[in-house]
Amino acid sequence: SAVISQKPSRDICQRGTSLTIQCQVDSQVTMMFWYRQQPGQSLTLIATANQGSEATYESGFVIDKFPISRPNLTFSTLTVSNMSPEDSSIYLCSVQGAPEETQYFGPGTRLLVL
């Protein structure tokens, strides 16, 4: 299984500012995913980030609001831009080595926007 770390683990931010979340994996993985989990709800996929190509965003999520970088096979960042209180959530990084493999999650970043 992959070991995944995320930074920061939690943050409190002011509305209108931006926060960049980092995701580091201890092995090379093909697919990385970014999820949002609002309080008391299930996981919602924001985008899929594959190295060497533009991230693929799900319906309702746009690159201007959630820009993603994937510079190599072990690292990715998600930026939450121009934040509002509605962005308060847990943001989870997830990785998968191959289509038939298990998907593993990082510890999450708890974001509170005031």
Next chain:
Amino acid sequence: AQKITQTQPGMFVQEKEAVTLDCTYDTSDPSYGLFWYKQPSSGEMIFLIYQGSYDQQNATEGRYSLNFQKARKSANLVISASQLGDSAMYFCAMREHNAGKSTFGDGTTLTVKP
């Protein structure tokens, strides 16, 4: 399109007893995987068990087993000998081989009573 249904928002079980968490799915892809994750109050997503659509036997991992009924499109999680530490949110997820991304159910909150 993928769809996962967890019909039990909350479940209670007495310590040391077994409990079944329900999950049904819908897909037209003959090749898919089913997963269960545990999310304690700390927020991390912990992988529990995996079942492939072509697997002949039900998956087991320690106290966790997956009751896979392909014709009924159900993939229920059975936890034997419940422990207080099992209290958490449990998510069922499915990934179609062709889709490359997972779909999560709404989750079931399990509370283990002493």
